Structure formats: structure tokens, C-alpha cells
Amino acid sequence: MKRSRRVVLTMMGTAAAGAVSMGFVPRSGCGPGLTVVPGPGGRPYCRATYGGFGGAPHRFHGHGGHGHGGHAHGGG
């Protein structure tokens, strides 16, 4: 039987708050839907200016068709 198992969390809970990275400063030009962002290493890269993988405004975002309380989410 499994009753001797230990389930320990090391990061979740208060330590996990704010663990996700957010935000960027949009700048001009990598083509449609992309913007140049300088990385700390100095090398610029292109990233999306809006949601989705690479920034495509796919039809599921924010329509409330799935996810709790009208918020889209990718799990299921």
C-alpha cells in the first residue's frame, strides 16, 4: 500500500506567487505581429505583440468559450 508516501512541495504556496514572468516593452519592427525586444545579453529578438504562441490572435482568446469564468486557458 502507499500510505508511507510523502508529498512535499518546495516552491508552491506563498513561494510560488509571482513566479510567472509578464510584460514587455513593444518596439518597432520584426514584421506583422512581432516586435524587437532587447535581451539582457544585448542580442535583440522578435516576439509577439499580442497573445498566443508567437502572437496570433486565435479565435479562442477571451471569448469565454472555455475556461473558468470566461477566462481562456490551455489546459483541459
Added chain:
Amino acid sequence: MQRLVCTERCDWRSTAEQCGFDFHTIDGERYWDERAYYAFTLDQIEGQIEEPTAEIDAMCLELVAYAIEDEHTLRRLKIPDAFWPLISESWHRDDASLYGRLDLAFDGRGPAKLLEYNADTPTSIFETAVFQWTWLEQAIERQIIPSRADQFNSIHERLIEAWKKLGEGRHLHLAGMTESTEDAGTLAYLEDTAGQAGLATTSIDIEDIGWRDDGGFVDLDDREIELVFKLYPWEWMFRDAFGERLIKAPTRWIEPPWKAILSNKGILALLWEMFPDHPNLLPAYFEDDPNAARLGASFVRKPLYSREGANIALIREGVTLVEQEGPYGEEGFVRQALAPLPNFSGQYPVLGSWLIDHTACGLSIREDENPITANTSRFLPHAIL
């Protein structure tokens, strides 16, 4: 299998919040609900849940091996041909799967029936692996449930072991739609287990993934994304702006691209074709297959791509009894034989049988007053008595 009413712990909300389970109540409604639990015998768990789960997983792998080599099947699944090489390469490279969840109809008597396979982005793993176990320990301690109670649950330790195998010393990124509390919670939990396996990790929102001009995906610190867990469906990845860059990048994805085949509800029809009359499968056909008529006027209609029950319709004798709204269905539908869920005190439970690194090792239960499990369905704990 029984549904047993019990006393809830008076402090369960604060216990949940302390361990980071902050989506226990959603829009004022209970998601975690411990006013009752489902009880199983050990024989039921081992013989009717664990063994069939392993067998279905093996059948699914056989299906992928077949589909990869068969363009007709990939077309039936409406997988864009631009991504066939990505999928095929990940399969032939043996890119590993971390996890998946089979949704089963089970009443404790007849064989469990596969309703669908959440192969790509299953959630509810934290509450299954951790909070459900905390409930068991505290419920025994407080004499809410018998002291002999156990639980089908070794998900947590198997995740840690799986990460050790998958990591191979690489830095792990975890990406998803982090504005969703539920998805952020799932990512935080998986990151926790990866950390316990010794992996260095970085969380990132899926939209914050960048593309370096010399090729390759990077994070906000311009670090190359070598190995990434993504809680974001493959079919969305394929359609999004960076989809076309997937094939050019050396990034390894968890779940791997070959899981795009198994997360498609078309596999329900393909499994039935390959393994007809298997006791754990329900008859299922693509809607445009003339054989779908064999189901008669009673069936469940499911979009090839759908999550949380969206756009699923339950049709009996030609009459739509229940239909969930949603944005899916553009790619087509499958029809699956109607397998009415068992009714326990007016509640319809669906069992989630978890696979970690292809090992069946845990159980979750969602119940609803509605016979289609949706994102409002409540999570109830279980025990082996």
C-alpha cells in the same frame, strides 16, 4: 464503488491556500468539494482502472505508430500536413511523454469505458496528486473516514522520477497561459516537481516566447529554450504565428508533437477500428463514415478538437438532450456510442485515470448534475476502502 457523504474539514480552504491551491472555488462555486467522496475496493482499482488504463495507453501508442505512417489517417484527423514532419520526427526520435489523463465512465460493476483521452494538456493534476492526498491523511486523522483508507495515488513521486529521466541536465522552461489561475497553478506544481528532480526551471507565458533572429525560441532573458513543458494545445500552437517556426527550432517539447494525434477525438473512432469490441472502448465513428449509422439515433457527438466538454452533444433517439456551448467543431466530429454515466445521488461522476511516463498511477473524479462533464464540474476525493 460508492459515493459516501462525509464531513468536510473546517479548515480546508486555508489549507488549500497555504499550499497554492487557490482555484478551489471558482466564481463563487465550489470546485473542490469534500462533502462526499467516492470509495472503491482495491480489486476495482487494480483490475478495473489501473490495468485497463495501461492497456489503453498501449493501444494508443500502437495507434500513433500506425497513424504516423499513414497520410489518410492524418488527414482524417485534420492535422495540417505542414506539421506531419514535426510529429513524425518527434515519434521516431522517441520524444518522451510526461503525462496524460484518460476519462472513463465506470459504475463499479461493468468494465470502465474510455470517454476520451486528455493526452496533451490535462489539468487538475495538482489537486489529484497533492490536495486529494492531504485530504486522505487529514480525514483519517480526524476520523472522517476509516483509518484503513488508502488512495490510488503515486503521481507526485512518479512526476519527480519522470522529470529526472526527461531532464538529462537540461534547463526546463514551463510555458502556458499564465493569466489563467488554473493553468498557472498546474504550471507551478509541475515546476515544483521538476525542481525536486534537480532541474533548473524558468516559467514563461506562452506569448512571451520569442524568436531569435538567428533561429530558435528564447525566453525573456534571451535564453535558448531547449526543453519546454507547454500547457497549451498543439492544435493552437500549429495555428498561432510561431507555428510555422516549430519545425525549424531545435526545441524539445513536453508533451511531444506526436501527442497531437492522441489529443484528437478522432482517435476514439480509430481505436474502435483497430480494436473492435474491446471491453474498455465504446463504438465510435467519424461522422462522415457511413458506419456511423450503426449507432442509430442515440450517440454522443464530439468535435475532433474540444476541451472541457465544449460543443459536445448528447443525443438520444434523435433528440438532443444536452449540448454544451463552445467554439469547437470546425474540423468535424466523431460519434461515440452513448454510455450514460452512473448516477450517484443525482450526480454523474467521470473518472480521470492518470498516466505518468506511461504508468497508470492515480485517480481523480469530477462530478456534475449534468451528464456532460464541463469546466464547472466539481472535484471530489476518493479512497480505497
